[in-house]
Amino acid sequence: MKQSVLKVHPQDNVLVALRNLQKGEAVYYNNEEFFILDNVKAKHKFAATFIPKNGDVIMYGVLVGKAEMDLPKGAVLTTGNIKHATNDFSIGERKTAWHKPDVSKWQDKTFNGFHRADGSVGTANYWLVVPMVFCENRNLEVLQEALVAPLGYGRRKVYQNQALKLINLYKAGISVDALLQADIYVEDIEEKNKPLFPNVDGIKFITHEGGCGGTRQDAQALCSLLAGYITHPNVAGATVLSLGCQNAQVSMLQAEIQKRSPLFSKPLYILDQQQTGTEANLLSLAIKQTFAGLVEANQNERQPAPLSKLCIGLECGGSDGFSGISANPAIGYTSDLLVALGGSVILAEFPELCGVEQNLSDRCVSTDQAERFSSLMRTYNDRAQAVGSGFDMNPSPGNIKDGLITDAIKSAGAAKKGGTSPVVAVLDYPEKVTQPGLNLLCTPGNDVESTTAEVASGANLVLFTTGLGTPTGNPIAPVVKIASNTTLFQRMSDIMDINTGTIIEGEETIEQAGARILDYVIQVASGDVEVSAVRHGQDDFIPWKRGVSL
Template sequence: MRLQILKIHRDDNVWVALQDIPAGTTVEGITAIRDVAAKHKLTGTFIAKDSPIIMYGVLVGLANEDLPEGELITTKNIRHASGNFAVKEERKTDWDVPDVTQWKDRHFMGYHRTDGRVGTGNYWVIIPLVFCENRNVQMLHKVLVKELGYRKHNPYEEMLQQLLQGKEDPEIIIKPPKRRAFENIDGIKLLSHTLGCGGTKDDARTLCGLLAGYITHPNVAGATVLSLGCQNAQIDMLKEEIEKRVPGFDRTVICLEQQKIGSEKVLMEQALQLTFEGLAKANKQQRQPAPLSKLIIGMECGGSDGFSGISANPAVGRVSDILVALGGSVILSEFPELCGVEQELSDRCINTELATRYTQLMREYASRAEAVGSGFDSNPSAGNIRDGLITDAIKSAGAAKKGGSSPVTDVIDYPGSVQRPGLALLCTPGSDVESTTAEVGAGANIVLFTTGLGTPTGNPVTPVLKLSTNSKLANKMEDIIDIDTGTIINGEESINEAADRILNLVIDTASGLYTARAQVLEQDDFIPWKRGVSL
């Protein structure tokens, strides 16, 4: 029989409604005082005013008033609160290492790079070093995509034509794609942005670091970079950042400066000629077998709901533990959504140096937010709150489940990159597109993106697999969801069974056998984090 409510941790004093609970209904010995919608929480005992609200075994809020047993918790009757944290000498790095026997001999088919990393795709990127070049890179991208067979048919164009012809019920027509000129190049992607000039020198350096992360990414075959010439973000700065990430980098990078070359016509002719030659060279590389230890998975969530922390997030957390046990790498980011679990993550760092780095980054980030009249307590969106994530600490406690239970082997500040296997904490905002952009810049060659409300986003060079936390969403937005983990809520499978299903799809995606829905829909979102306050 399907459960109606769930107590996640033995120390919790609130329960999660797994389905709608009408007022007066008694479940698990608790009588609901008022209607409780699925995903929302009700008290499991009397909680006095100003007393702690405990969920996932941690402090997630304080009561604003006396709360009787069976009361619905809301933004009015509780407030955000999280526990204090400090660096401790004792390390809590013991963990329940999963049995990975069934995965040890598995592999994926990827693109091997000379720096030892392996790509799950083979893309060419076109990048403006400053926003002044956006028009030129857009023109270059448009002609290459169209003439080389990378432009996908847009069925809505036919629909509009039929409307113009006066048809009352136009049909959407799907046409087969045009054959690509370069079969081993998976796509030509544009990384346009609004930065590069007008900010501080630190902003320019940060942008160059992020772009260098993409240029040296294992999924990238080569790059064309257009610069104006007078901006803060200079070509030499970009080359320094590339060398810092991959010394002796040997993939093709074409850098052209308009103010040196002269006319737009000459600039575009050179860009087109050199890019075509670079594509022909990159097309010679083919997929080869690679161990799963070469996977770098970014863990992301967006449009979270009250089921995120009990279905999709713990399922991908299990995937994280399996991959770490195999020698792979995992990135857990979104620092505002780690509020309340700082002590646990600090204790899991393999040494006090990493723990200190992590706590300092968290405190600095929180201070910057507070300095402009905000804070981590402002992180939950209207959609989060509507679907049961009442405080940031509730949201964070569930979000942290994406990182599994393995030790933290690295702490990376933006826009740094993964340097060692294991679980890495990457400082990014909770904003899902900025965070996903940063994870890929740090080297993620697959991203697992959990969502309870539905978020239509992706990345230009890395497959983003979307996991729904509930089956209703998977059925309603089937064109953006790759995996339904609502099966856990429905009692159809366990977290471990869902994790196995997820990892199998990861392997197929990494091998080019499965195309993520975000790739099909060309959801190529790229938003650099302009270092300041973004939650």
């Protein structure tokens, strides 16, 4: 018989509903009977025992809230009867021992990637075009129009064809009501043109709203972020457009590139509009130089590389009450597998580590790293509280609706993405990963800001879990979208890549799902599978200005 409820950790005093439970219904867990006192929607929680007013609410084995009133056994937990609460944390003893998973199945496996001069290996091969300042965004758009389609990188035009059908119907005199009822579906049969440079996956044009008008620290952070993309193993070279007078000076970018890659040797073309003169001269020169760079980039072909060359970003967005018990622990196991194989993983989103700080701090390999983690977490939360917010205000309306009613519940589930391995380094935004193993990166909980930063820090592939559905992608790194539940996977099949609802349904263990995900990662990293975000051209890029973003 399929299980109806789940206790995530033996010390928990709440249970998770795996299906909709009706008031008055009796359910069983470990031979104990529970009478449901209120309707409990799937993904939501109810009290597994009497919890007195001001009593602790425990889930994932940690404090996630305090009861606002007496909660009898079987009562549903809501934003009205519990409030966010977490235990404080301190610098304790190092607890870095962990049980490495068996990786014999993957020990001799490789992926086919693009080898770079600095020893890194890309899972893709892109040419990058970036502005130093928002003033150059329009010039990027002109270059994009000039280069993308003629070089064979254009996307399919199914939606333009639908609009053309409506235009023809309108010209034929059809009424508005009839237009709204018209079938405009067009079969997507138009194939992409064969690219002129088959070893180049595309030209990516990254626009942003920064580079000037903010603080000097904003400009420095932006240059560091852009340097992370230019030196990234998935990037063959770059064209940089500068206006000339902005805060984010070219010299600042060059210094950040040198810091990340002292022996940087990729083709890099930097154009200054105020020095070049007319727009026509600037764009003509940019087109010529970019074309020359593409010729060079096309000479690099995929070659076998050990799995230790993978650096995976761990991300979640649009989370639900199942994320922390299916998708997140599944990629947590994938993370442990990759770490055991000598690879790197990045756990970010610091507002979503609220309540599990002690565990992560204890797992840091040194006291210095634990202290840095503590400092970054406390400083971040203090800044949020200074403007009337805080980590406790992190859950979105969608999170709350689907069972994540306190930040601590959300965070405890989100942290499962990091698996169980030791923390080898704590990085501030957007520092580069330099050590194999689990790295903590300070970023907002905002999924696009965080994904943008993880890639800048070196992630050549991102595992992104979601319970509600989000199309988030990245310009240069494939983002694998992992559904926490089967309903979502089926409803939004066009943007989902992997389903872990099988864990909820009892068809698969967390370990089996995590192993399946690693096999999929190898295919994606080798260019054998195109993930949904890449197929849709979902090139999300948002720099963090180090303000309060949860």
